[in-house]
Amino acid sequence: MHIGQNSLQPLLFQLDDGLIVGGRSERQDFSKDEAFESGLLAWISLPAVRLEGRLFILGPLPKEQTPYECAGLASIVRKLFRTHIGAGRTAGGLTRVQLRELARTLDLGQTSHDALRIQRVKAEIERLGEQQEALDLLVTELQDSPSVRKRIEEIVGQEVAKKLLQKNELHSDIDRLQGERAAWEARINRRQAEHRRLREETSKVVKAAFEKARAEGVSTLAELAIFQALSAPANNSEGSAHSPAQRWGSIAQPTVRELVPADRGLVAVLGSLGVPIQRATALETLGGAALKAGLIVCLRGVAARLAVEGWAKALGHTPVLFDSTIGLIDTGELRDILAGVPAHDVLALLDANLSALDIYARPISDLVLSRLTRPDDEAKPAIILALTDGLGSLPLPKTFEGVSVSMNLDTRYIFRGVSDVEDMMSMVTDPEDNSPCARLWRPAADRLQVQIEELEPEARALALSILTTQ
Secondary structure, eight states, X not given: OEESSOTTSOOEEEOTTXXXXXXXXXXXXXXXXXXXXXXXXXXXXXXXXXXXXXXEEOSSOOOOSEEEOOSOHHXXXXXXXXXXXXXXXXXXXXXXXXXXXXXXXXXXXXXXXXXXXHHHHHHXXXXXXXXXXXXXXXXXXXXXXXXXXXXXXXXXXXXXXXXXXXXXXHHHXXXXXXXXXXXXXXXXXXXXXXXXXXXXXXXXXXXXXXHHHHHHHHHHHXXXXXXXXXXXXXXXXXXXXXXXXXXXXXXXOOEEEEOOOOSSOHHHHHHHTTOOHHHHHHHHHHHHHHHHTTOEEEEESTTHHHHHHHHHHHHOSSEEEEEOOTTOOOOHHHHHHHTOSSOOSEEEEESGGGSOHHHHTHXXXXXXXXXXXXXXXXXXXXXXXXXXXSTTOOOOOHHXXXXXXXXXXXXXXXXXXXXXXXXXXXXXXXXXXXXXXXXXXXXXXXXXXXXXXXXXXXXHHHHHHHHTTO
């Protein structure tokens, strides 16, 4: 539109939102940014005349109703936030959320003629996300504002408070769990102490029961022998005296029989009885070392009788079997076997602990003790005992325990490798730790240790694996 005086009058422009703007002087150079620093004159409405499709405003122009800010964005922001900008500068930047918050605050304008201008400024601010240089400039200007800085500090403080609250809650949970853990550990320690005490008490009771049973069993056997001896016929004439076996014909007698050597080895025999091959090999290795040292080998397990008989057949050329029973007190049978000609190279006793070994098997313990004290004495015959855990079984006497190596067919031994041989040897021979060798008679322990040390490393590891679980 034009002012209707002459062509030298300034041009007025009507914007899309209806606002009318014009320059402050007739000779402003709008090609320069300085022309927009002070803003343009603006009117909300002016009377006009339409002529030939053009609008003319008849002068003179009334005083402008509002200034129209059309300077650069940085200049506008400086003017809008002039009262909030301090002297210093802070590093950092605003997020898109903070930009939207800044745009929202522009909605607080009170006059209707400022609303459209604010919307235009808001649109420019929202497009700053795509213009990094302009965004950096705006951020730099806004960070100098005390109100913006205060708002940032408030938001940071709120987040810090939330994190501190979460941290305190986590510390509380950790303290509670640590307390519960300490309580459970104390409870476990108490239970373990009670278990150890109960185990010790049980061991004492069981040991006392065995000692009592052995004492009563031996006493009963002795009384039976005396009774039967005294009850023999008193009118025997001279020259008609009976031998002890004839006079005590009613006393229990063992079964003795010669065995025929077999062509199967011990590992094959034990394998047929369900013993795993590694365990069978370890039993053969340790048993062989003990027999070579002159000790007694005691074998337990469900199939101990069959295993000992098979072992005697596999090991000897002239093996003999002594099948024990309850009530044996006569040493005559074993003396005859040990003094027999030709001598037997293997002696196998089945259910050896059904009777008191230190009574009827005294010749065996005397033989073993004697040959262990003579290093050059031949360890013949090899003596193998099958022990039973039945109701009528008696504990192994200390004399036999001190010269015997015990093994169990049914025990699941833990086998360790060659690298652990040194540690296992130390455990087996440690005199302070109730080790297997410490429980043996000293000459027996020395002889056994020598034989184990002569084994190959793999065989030595198998033998020591059994001894360390005794």
